[in-house]
Amino acid sequence: MGKKPVKQTQKTNKIMREEDLVSSYHDMLLIRRFEERAGQLYGLGKIGGFCHLYSGQEAVVTGIAKAKLPEDQMITAYRDHGHILACGVDPYNVMAELLGRADGVSKGKGGSMHMFDVDKHFYGGHGIVGAQVPIGTGLAFANAYKEDKNPAVSITYFGDGASNQGQVYESFNMAALWKLPVLYIIENNQYAMGTSVERASAQTDLSQRGRSFGIEGRQVDGMDIEAVYAASLEALEHARSGKGPFILEMKTYRYSGHSMSDPAKYRKREEVKDMRQHHDPINMLKDRLIERKLMNEEEAKKIQDEVFDVIEQAANKALENVEPDSSALMTDIYVEENHAS
């Protein structure tokens, strides 16, 4: 197991609190186990359609969740299970959604790609590559419109693939022009479906994609939760203080195929194995916690068992949950109140 030296977060000098580090181990494991269980249930034919797993990328969303304020919104594309779990939504309701059951976060009508929890400021869950970027920019527009001194920041996630979409640049331009409080997180997991960044992008340093709009950007080791946290904290402050958008390119890696039906022939198995063995965000954090005596093996095992149980219970309960009642088919098409407010 490669033990990297702890990166200094010299720019901000802001380091994660000890309890946040330990709880991050729990939160990342929760996402990992959830995704493993989702993969199994997909294999069993219980989960239908498309299913994009987040395993390998957990440090990104977990580190940002620790750095953000509760009212900061998050929005992402279809690889969204980790994001909604990081917002604190019960894994049971997330799993029920994956299974297309009545207690799903979207009542079983959205599925894997369309998860929402507005109360927890999570705005989805969007199936069209890049479409969440102007929407996230619109959330930031609404935040600015309120004219609060410390506005909420819209944390808008997209992938290396979406970073080539035209609407991303329409959004960058408006966000910079109007100094909107938005943090763009490019989760560069190195493959847009089967096409590597090098094969798709003329400029592979995606953090610089905002340069022609004057948007600052930084590359971050997205496998290192402390680096993610420190960079996000700084970027969130930038966006919140009225200086406009900021871009963080999180260099990360997905272990699974693009979706469950992806045979992943575009990369070598050794590459995945190397990432899992030497750069796994969860194991790296665990090693650090043990090294710094914030956790011992026994406590780690306890957290693992606890997470395993939580996910098992969530999955088993979700499997027993009923499918949506047929009466749900034709509801929620329109808001059925006229001229409210």
Place this chain on the structure above:
Amino acid sequence: MPVEVVMPALSPTMEQGKIASWTVKEGDKVEAGDVLAEIETDKALVELEAAADGEVGKLVIEAGTSDIPVNTPIAYLLRDGEALSDIEIAPAPAPVPEKPETPVPTASEQPPSSSVVPQPTPVTIAADPELPADAEMTEQSVREALRDAMAEEMRRDEKVFVIGEEVAEYEGAYKVTQGLLDEFGPKRVIDTPIVEHGIAGLGVGAAFAGLKPVVEFMTFNFAMQAIDQIINSAAKTHYMSGGLVTCPIVFRGPNGAARRVAAQHSQDFSAWYAHIPGLKVVAPYTASDAKGLLKAAIRDPNPVLVLENELLYAVKADVPVSDDYILPIGRAKILRAGSDVTLVSHSRSLDACLEAATHLSAEGVDCEVIDLRSLRPLDTATVIASVQKTNRLVTVEEGWPVAGIGAEISAAVQSAAFDYLDAPITRVTGLDVPLPYADNLEKMALPSTDKVIQAINTVCYRQG
């Protein structure tokens, strides 16, 4: 319990697979993520990974075996402390039959199902508000009426703002937003770069967050750049979120043929948007309807498209002077009562309908002219009631004939009033061609008074 490894479903459609090869043997230690086997599906060769750490206890099915149904146990992994004897081999699911034993009835053999298709709970749509006889009226152009609708709603609700290309300092490419910047300032009347897709998406996000954007498209031709956001984001998110997310947004601007600007700048999108569940679509004809419907659209908690018409902007009519003149969305209006034939249309094509009706009344043909006003919801009840009275129907629209508004009206009327029809329903539409530039060709391609008269003569079995 040993971990069961089953033939996985590797795609939304996979039902069976083949074990191309095992890459482990019994007794091997494996970690989560290690490859166990290569599975051949109908689309690809996929590596099957171990979901958990353990020891390969038993390989149940030999490499090379085909047509293994999904979910069949193919191997067992032993976890810490488990022995081979713990394995209870589960029976394989029944094999997938080659052919169904009893043929599934084809659609044509099944009873008609239209009566059992689930429908949304019908919503009662109120009638137009009754104006007192002494209600104050003012003569206004459609343009002014639309502007007043926005201004009144902006005064009423701080959350309403107008955004689009040239809406602020230029006061609108067609001067519809005249005066708004002066009154409401740049925070609420916002000029944008030329980014239809971006503005539509930004508006959707602002609406998700509780604001009430009025997004102006300079014309709806350019909204095709934004149609993904309008349909996939604005129209569908309420449903996909199980009702959690709402999108109270208005997309408005001129729609339909202008004059001699050729095919890319002249197109009627009525049928396009009317097709989409989750959207409401209105197309006002008169100045008072323009005001009442745009105000209703802004107050509506759903995404509403307001399809205006450039050639109608200057047309004047009496408009009620009232901040609360709200029209119901989803109610057609009878512009002219008559007993011999029903003409159904919307927006500028109503000019041709009304002229034809006036012309033919001199010849003793009494036309009823219905302005749909709303294309979704579509007020088929008013049309059907009219056809039950006149027994004849002509639909008129600028849009293309295929899958158009007239086609939809025809389907509704034949279904509900088949026995009332004394003649086949006739459609007058834009011709099935991109709109040409040349003056004569353009006129030939669009509905006209003459074409409507011809159609009326046809359904009345008259010699024109």
